Amino acid sequence: MAHEQKPKQPNLRDPAHNGSFNAWLLGSSVASLASAIHLIRDANVPGSWIHLIESRRASEDGLAIVGDPESGYDHRAACMPSLSDICIEEIFTSVPSTTDSGKTTMDNVEKAKTGLAPTCLFIQCGHDLEMIDASKFSITLKVRTQLAVFMMKPEKSLCRGEIKQFFEKSFFDSKFWAIWSSIAVEFRRCLRRYFRDFRSLNTFAMLDRCRYRPYEDIVGRMTRFLQNQGVDFRFSSKVTDITVDPGHDCGAVSGLKFTQNGSESIISVSPRDIVIMSPGSVMSGSTGGTNSIPPSLELLDAEDKLDENWSLWLGASPNLGDPYNFCTRVSESRLESFTITIKDIEFSSLLKLLTHSEAGSSSLISLRHSNWFLSLYIPRRSSFPHRPNDVQVLWGYGLFPEREGNFVKKPMLRCSGREIMIELLQHLDVSLEHPILNNSITIPRLMPRLTAPLLSRTYGDRPSIISENTANLAVVGQFVEMPDESCATMDHSVRSAQAAVYHLMGLQKEIRKSEQSSILNILGF
Template sequence: MGAALHDMGDSSHGYDQFAGCLPIPAGAPLNELLGSIPSGRDSDPTVLEEIQKAEASHMPANPHHRTKFILQKTNSKENLQLNKLGLSIKSRVDLALLMIRSEKRLGRNQISDFMPKNFFESVDFLFDTKVTDIVVTAARDGRQRVSRLSLIANGFQITKEIDTQDIVIMMLGSTVSGSSSGTNSHHPVSKPIEPADELDENWALWLELETNQLTFGNPYNFCTRLNESILASFTITTADSSLWEFLVSIADHSAAGTMIMLQESNWKLRLCIPTQPVFSQQPRDTYVIWGFMLFPRRKGNYVQKLMEQCSGAEILTEVLGHLGYPTLVHHTMTIPRLMPRMTSMLLVRSMTDRPEIVPANSLNFGFIGQFVEIPRYSSVDISYGIRTAQVATSRLMGIPLPKNAHDDLASTPMNLLRLFYWK
């Protein structure tokens, strides 16, 4: 937890933001999910309606939910595009109660009605816990079931037996595994990205499953092609008002988060000028800009080095060279970040490289996330993960799917052949 959703750094040493490098928070499944969560206010029955009201009035959302977001208007008020959404739950109990309230509002029986024990004994959130092995055994009918989990919890090796009525839902892969940050004076240090590396527990588990059963997909196709999946980002923190005013002057600031594409850049630089402040503790006289590059393993136009070998200061020199900024900058720090698997979910693949959400031979387990198969849906946005979770719970627990989900899951032979490739 916290590997991707974080806000690191400060105004003195430079912020390190992950913006623009996560699944895009957009799509019908996201709206459906937000529309199923009660807002806690009588005037706004759901979180989605609260966000819609906030957008209409250009006012921040209810601070009770600790929700921070920037919205862009689209052609349809119902089809919101959220550029930045962080929903904070105060405690584990809040999260569990939120789940139950959501189910009750939709007219379904409470989750606790189906549990073998009382609610507080049936729900347990384990933190500081790593799954080291998943034991899959054959059932009497020939199907496979997860029968045991090997865990390291708080530093101790333990075993969790899976009862016959239990289900196991696993998220496969990780686009942020192996990421590393540099400083204003040093380039990011590349970390090992071997599939079994301790940083990549999600990949290691998938690789272990793949050796047991080919129907679980091919993780090697996604986690070992660094040259094709690598992406780099950077965060500029500046107290130089002249630099900020210059950037605003060349950007169309009618919409929040204007993106400037530097087409002549060998790195294929993209620079975002977001609405300020970006961080809650950011001083008023400090500005944060972020950007990314599609080809970090090429030499720059102005700095004759591979981007992955550049310090933050050298990256800023390259950016300003393309922009034609006439003077030196002051009081500015740039933090670079390398992400070797950031676009791995979009690599060219065969039809069997991504596993089904619930494999045909599985009895009590399913897969979710950006590396499982939904034939007619792009894995680039956050709604993909939401839809996979809805399908997994529907097929394993009998929970009805949302109405629109059936359209997403319909497939034809031609749609199954659609391959996505980032570059």
């Protein structure tokens, strides 16, 4: 792994290095925020030495939830971070709570789970929904054997492979597949990392982990903590070019060209400075619609509309992988989400109407017979703390928005919010004469690159965390290569940030690898 290499960068905390240095963190991402926290926590770097250059206009800009009860909420729920591993938990333990004195953000996360029933899972079976009992959830021996054989394959044999090449058709009709799907290499990594959680469906515990708004509760708290530490946030800025001086050892970043509020400047970078870059962005090109108008398709293939995280990576290649493999395959990486705002229906009545169940907890419905492969999440607690009591907010997504609907005979990406609601209700066997249709506002959001980190790839398409050609540069985030680690959760970004800081700062610390499931776990012994 990249973090196991001997550091090329000197230990910047060594007393022989008198004076300060600068840490330049490029791009808006959780990985950038995590890098800053690790610099402060593990390397004792003063906050004022750390500079985050990002396009957000302010700390509260770019939040995942917008809208109101009258015009409808837009909850970009599909980019909701997953809390599932030790690295992200360590970060949250470092960030103080903004509401409880003496507590941490992790304390708040754990407190929010107390006394809550786990999310119920419903899977479409014919014209009905079947609730999956976590305690009785099982995978047949035949499926387990197929999974075990798949796990034993070397990753190199799976590159550019699609999962349908490795399993029989019956596998894709299984409940297991209805719960979990991805591309071949990433699926293998997810199996090795998360298989033990399928027995209790703990993969869905992430839906219950944050108090109100997952993105805001995480990113907002990390940002406020860093601002309190004196970190220099350069908002409304983006780096447009990186200059590398090839004469310094194996090369070193010597300058950054960036724009701020329309003005262009050059930042000089010394060989002792460090630069940490976040390439790529899953929300680039995102566009929303309304209850009566579908999302615009204008930005779907427009490479000139890519955000700064992509532009910077495109300018830095080919030394840092192949960004074109991830940003141009929008027909494979796009996903469409939708947020439904419903008035004048109580939660219990809504749940019974949609699931035909009296279950009192949050519910996740997987409509596996839907041409769009729709999923719907009905939260027991609202992600919108200031909403009126008579308003319920649901969210969902479609994995195949380019396909024609089963009932609405056109692609999902060309449907208005109301048309998506009509398709959903008919799958759930709810009459279109029911008041829910006219009492709801559905806001669709098309995200052309949301699953880009999961696309098939070959070795070398993803950059390593530590560049072999540049002594003071590291790359972090969802698109970096970390052997055996899955990029399906936020922990991948945080772990990459930890590895980058430990290497660049010359820290003799081990990166905690995630636990892996064994073949015996898969077979059930």
